[in-house]
Amino acid sequence: MNHPQRAEVFNRDEDRVDWHDKTLWWVRQKRDMAAHKLPEWEALREAASQIKHNVLSNLDEYLVQFEAHAQQNGVTVHWAADATEHNQIVHRILVENQVTQMVKSKSMLTEECHLNEYLERNGIEVIDTDLGERVVQLAGEPPSHIVMPCIHKKKEEIGEIFHHHMGTEAGLSDPQILTGLARTDLRQRFLTRRVALTGVNFAIAETGEFVVCTNEGNADMGAHLADVHIACMGMEKIIPKREHLGVFTRLLARSATGQPSTTYTSHFKKPRNGQQMHLVIVDNGRTVQLGREDFRNSLKCIRCAACMNTCPVYRRSGGHSYHTAIAGPIGSILAPNLNMADYADLPFASTLCGSCSNVCPVKIDIHQQLYKWRQVLVQQGHVSASKAAGMQAMSTVLSNRRVFAVAGSAGRTLMRWFPGIVSNSLNPWYKQREMPEPPKESFREWYEKNR
Amino acid sequence: MSPRDKILQAIRQNKPALTALPAIPTSNTFADQVVERFTEILTTIGGQVVSVPDMNGVAEYIRSHYPAHRVITTFPELAEVAEVHWEDTSPHELADVEFAVLNVHFGVAENGAVWITDPLMMHRASPFICQHLGVVLSAGQIVPTMHEAYARIGSADYGFGLFIAGPSKTADIEQSLVLGAHGPKTMTVFLVD
Ligand code: SF4
Numbered sequence: 001m002n003h004p005q006r007a008e009v010f011n012r013d014e015d016r017v018d019w020h021d022k023t024l025w026w027v028r029q030k031r032d033m034a035a036h037k038l039p040e041w042e043a044l045r046e047a048a049s050q051i052k053h054n055v056l057s058n059l060d061e062y063l064v065q066f067e068a069h070a071q072q073n074g075v076t077v078h079w080a081a082d083a084t085e086h087n088q089i090v091h092r093i094l095v096e097n098q099v100t101q102m103v104k105s106k107s108m109l110t111e112e113c114h115l116n117e118y119l120e121r122n123g124i125e126v127i128d129t130d131l132g133e134r135v136v137q138l139a140g141e142p143p144s145h146i147v148m149p150c151i152h153k154k155k156e157e158i159g160e161i162f163h164h165h166m167g168t169e170a171g172l173s174d175p176q177i178l179t180g181l182a183r184t185d186l187r188q189r190f191l192t193r194r195v196a197l198t199g200v201n202f203a204i205a206e207t208g209e210f211v212v213c214t215n216e217g218n219a220d221m222g223a224h225l226a227d228v229h230i231a232c233m234g235m236e237k238i239i240p241k242r243e244h245l246g247v248f249t250r251l252l253a254r255s256a257t258g259q260p261s262t263t264y265t266s267h268f269k270k271p272r273n274g275q276q277m278h279l280v281i282v283d284n285g286r287t288v289q290l291g292r293e294d295f296r297n298s299l300k301c302i303r304c305a306a307c308m309n310t311c312p313v314y315r316r317s318g319g320h321s322y323h324t325a326i327a328g329p330i331g332s333i334l335a336p337n338l339n340m341a342d343y344a345d346l347p348f349a350s351t352l353c354g355s356c357s358n359v360c361p362v363k364i365d366i367h368q369q370l371y372k373w374r375q376v377l378v379q380q381g382h383v384s385a386s387k388a389a390g391m392q393a394m395s396t397v398l399s400n401r402r403v404f405a406v407a408g409s410a411g412r413t414l415m416r417w418f419p420g421i422v423s424n425s426l427n428p429w430y431k432q433r434e435m436p437e438p439p440k441e442s443f444r445e446w447y448e449k450n451r
Numbered sequence: 452m453s454p455r456d457k458i459l460q461a462i463r464q465n466k467p468a469l470t471a472l473p474a475i476p477t478s479n480t481f482a483d484q485v486v487e488r489f490t491e492i493l494t495t496i497g498g499q500v501v502s503v504p505d506m507n508g509v510a511e512y513i514r515s516h517y518p519a520h521r522v523i524t525t526f527p528e529l530a531e532v533a534e535v536h537w538e539d540t541s542p543h544e545l546a547d548v549e550f551a552v553l554n555v556h557f558g559v560a561e562n563g564a565v566w567i568t569d570p571l572m573m574h575r576a577s578p579f580i581c582q583h584l585g586v587v588l589s590a591g592q593i594v595p596t597m598h599e600a601y602a603r604i605g606s607a608d609y610g611f612g613l614f615i616a617g618p619s620k621t622a623d624i625e626q627s628l629v630l631g632a633h634g635p636k637t638m639t640v641f642l643v644d
């Protein structure tokens with residue numbers, strides 16, 4: 001199923017869509033309030049974008065520096081060209097340590113690589129420890145949002161999932177009680193697992209340390225109680241110097257949830273006595289994206305999800321409609337890089353309103369990249385004939401003043417006399433929408449008369 | 452070719468022309484009244500500030516709030532009210548700790564965070580595994596923003612360094628805020644003048 005089909009499924013439950021829409025918009029508003037408290041906000045965004053640009057322009061050097069420093073710190077560094085190599089490396093570390101169970105905190109990279117499925121096929125049990133990820137894991141679903149993985153679930157459903165899989169009382173729905181039950185259950189896992197895997201938010205070339213940001217404390221509970229800590233990072237997570245963390249930590253949580261900081265900002269530099277620390281650096285298509293001039297800026301992403309929370313399409317279609325690990329506007333730029341045929345629908349899941357680009361803390365030109373992907377996908381023949389014809393007609397109309405005026409007037413007349421022609425099931429824009437009353441005259445006609 | 456060399460070679464072929472690093476923006480948004488700001492923000496994010504004249508004040512707090520619980524600390528002067536010799540236990544044995552009292556290097560006004568590195572934690576797990584966390588911060592050690600925080604950390608060496616801003620929390624279930632996700636349910640900063 002493609003994005004419009006999945007969005008249609010999500011839209012069958014109108015109350016849920018309204019709730020989803022309003023809740024994410026509230027998160028966006030919290031982001032605004034946090035941002036507006038800092039007069040230097042725009043300067044921070046600009047600096048973050050430029051730092052990331054410098055990183056992309058010197059990435060090989062920084063990676064080599066980072067590796068050397070991490071090794072000096074006692075960390076074992078691995079390199080993986082693609083998802084399969086990444087999964088094999090993690091599996092090998094588990095086998096070498098004769099371990100069949102592992103706890104894992106949030107890492108979108110491991111979602112992208114389908115690590116859990118790979119390990120489970122090889123007889124390894126993986127427990128996701130982020131509360132939202134645990135909920136979707138028990139439900140047998142992928143996360144629908146990179147910061148709030150189970151935002152598509154209602155609390156009653158979560159109570160039901162816990163009842164079914166953890167044997168808790170039936171009919172619970174109080175978030176406080178449900179969180180407490182998960183806390184007790186997962187604490188036992190933290191205390192008994194010998195290997196913990198975490199993601200990486202930032203890796204510092206200058207010092208060889210890596211930084212993990214969480215609110216729950218699950219990454220740390222896992223890592224500090226395990227004999228082996230495996231951290232997995234996309235190669236673009238590098239930043240040059242420790243002092244640059246000042247810029248990124250100020251932007252990340254404010255952009256994500258409106259908090260002034262995540263609860264924990266953990267700097268892992270050396271393994272503790274007797275502990276192994278492994279770091280896996282993953283490419284998986286990133287070097288290809290680096291070579292696509294129009295799309296390379298997408299590698300600046302710090303995964304704050306602000307572009308999803310603000311996106312009118314994401315809010316009303318839900319994360320699962322994007323059928324890729326990272327949903328929303330940024331996911332729609334990243335996915336076609338990995339596979340154009342499978343993800344050709346995603347760059348069209350946007351109104352190109354530009355709200356994503358306006359909130360992005362590293363100033364990625366998200367909506368422009370979506371527009372550019374559409375053109376690439378049409379050129380490469382990944383778009384259906386009718387949609388391609390529509391795009392062609394659209395660009396003829398928009399680029400020709402006379403045709404535009406005639407088409408607009410014809411459209412208004414048509415909608416007034418035959419509303420069924422536009423408001424019918426053949427026009428996907430009409431789904432879940434009422435078409436507005438068309439104005440009697442265009443602005444141009446009004447201006448001609450009244451100027 | 453090894454994956455490492457393959458990746459590095461592909462980057463060299465595909466990377467854009469070198470651009471310079473920008474200057475880091477500065478701000479004086481939080482430069483004044485750092486103690487008041489720190490207190491206000493820590494309170495909004497679910498933590499609390501308790502002003503104490505000296506370590507006796509901390510001991511008093513422990514006596515009244517945790518009379519019959521397991522309390523650990525890294526402060527030898529709290530030996531009467533808390534365990535001080537736990538460096539040789541395994542971190543797993545800290546699972547039943549009710550309250551841990553640790554020292555920190557400094558605090559940050561803009562987000563209510565405190566900075567702590569592993570010698571001050573004794574075990575890296577200690578700030579996470581306890582049910583309730585207390586830290587001791589002197590009022591003169593609060594910097595305005597994260598820029599000053601990293602300037603102060605400079606090139607310090609540590610095995611593990613950590614900013615903690617309030618109690619552990621989650622809003623994963625319908626965006627309802629719950630304090631005490633996997634780590635401490637409360638966080639108290641003992642502010643010493
Ligand atoms: S593209 Fe920008 S706004 Fe979207 S998740 Fe990445 S950093 Fe955040």
